[in-house]
Amino acid sequence: MNFFNRILGLFVVVSLGACQDDNTSSELPDLRIYLDRFEEEASKRGYNLNLSEVEAEYVDRVETPDDSFCGMGFSNYFNNNIRRIEISTDPSCGWATMNDIQRERLFFHEIGHAFLNRRHDEAQLCDGSPLSLMTTRIGNTYSESNEKRDYYISELVDRVAAADQCIRFPQTFRTNPIFYRAFEGDGNWFFYSDNDNYTGEAGTPANERFRFSIESNNKNTENTGYWHRTFSNPNFPECSDVTFRATINAEGLTGPGVAIVARAYHNPVSATGAELEEYLFLTSEDDPATGKFSNDTRELTIPCFSRKTSHIVIILVMLPGTTGEAEFTDVELIVIEEPS
Ligand SMILES: [Zn+2]
Structure with a gap:
């Protein structure tokens, strides 16, 4: 039963989400900043991770046969066992005008795809906000260094971190199992x-x-x-x-x-x-x-x-x-x- 190869072939998933903000920087940051920062955040949570082999590159556009995207995380780039993240510098994506936290959000989301093998997850917390940074609505997750950021990064590394949150389940299982x-x-x-x-x-x-x-x-x-x-x-x-x-x-x-x-x-x-x-x-x-x-x-x-x-x-x-x-x-x- 080898059907999983086929299903996971689709692991190349994507994120949309151009955001505007006032804090602009003229030069594009070295993407390794975010790989290193993710290692640090994981370390604070007890994970000793090594992202040195993860490729992270700017590209003009991230394209698939059907669409174009602002970022992409590949857990197995062209079946070469390479974990790779591409960030689009296309003006419509707004990377050049994003602030540091906005860039981190998008980049960490791509780490979710590329390093943690995660797919999009649109589940919600009880207040309607995304349960996970693996949402396609990353603009609605966190926008500053605070408790929310801590939660989203914890959930990214370990999905079980959401278990003690108030979660909006797809239905009331007690009455409708x-x-x-x-x-x-x-x-x-x-x-x-x-x-x-x-x-x-x-x-x-x-x-x-x-x-x-x-x-x-x-x-x-x-x-x-x-x-x-x-x-x-x-x-x-x-x-x-x-x-x-x-x-x-x-x-x-x-x-x-x-x-x-x-x-x-x-x-x-x-x-x-x-x-x-x-x-x-x-x-x-x-x-x-x-x-x-x-x-x-x-x-x-x-x-x-x-x-x-x-x-x-x-x-x-x-x-x-x-x-x-x-x-x-x-x-x-x-x-x-x-x-x-
Ligand atoms: Zn995505």
Whole structure:
């Protein structure tokens, strides 16, 4: 299951945010100032980081095939294992007229992408301000050296720093625990067919519930066929129980059968940068559903969810050597908040 390479290929993310202010400086600062300053800030928080290998350059414009940007952080520049930050000097971006704190904000945000493997995060605190400097609204984070700045830098280095803040969650989980329920038209599901050994369909037959199917006619398959969906930057209360659930039906499977899997990832920071790591793998593959069965509900629970989690992946799997068709309905992610 190597789908993560594809997903993380998109790790090159960006920031918009030109800002105007009165404090102008005529010369552009050496960008290493901000790399060094970030090392210092991390050190104050107990992290011994070394950003000497991080490239930081001014460029005329930061361009992608689709757009142009004011800054860019690459965690793996052109797949060369280079961490690189580019800051655009294009007048429309305003770098030349930004004050030191504004430059720091933008640059630290790019460090988030390039060194800490972070993606944009638009979660909010209870007062509506961004929860993270990884927001695209960096102008609404901090504008001077104060407590807010301390918080945003702490959260940048360690997402768990937000856990004791008043956070605006996507919903009130105590009364509405179903965070996600699979629906027709959700474009974030992908099917892996193992070179067409498996057929996957998603749809809603007349008068029936939305379902995914997986079918195989080849009993000699060596890999799994599966549907998968990723949830990035899950914003759940700290230490919630997060349950992935699906109901499975089959008329007659032969071989090992079908199962569900949940994977959780984080990006622990070492001295030379964060590395993606799977920290939890849950599966019903040890007890797959096979033969003929109806409304067999399986669930897997991530106990005591942590904000360190950068991604959760849920997967519907047909195991190698299985033939027949299975249908998965009521695919849900449920968040049970810890009793307060
Ligand atoms: Zn960005």
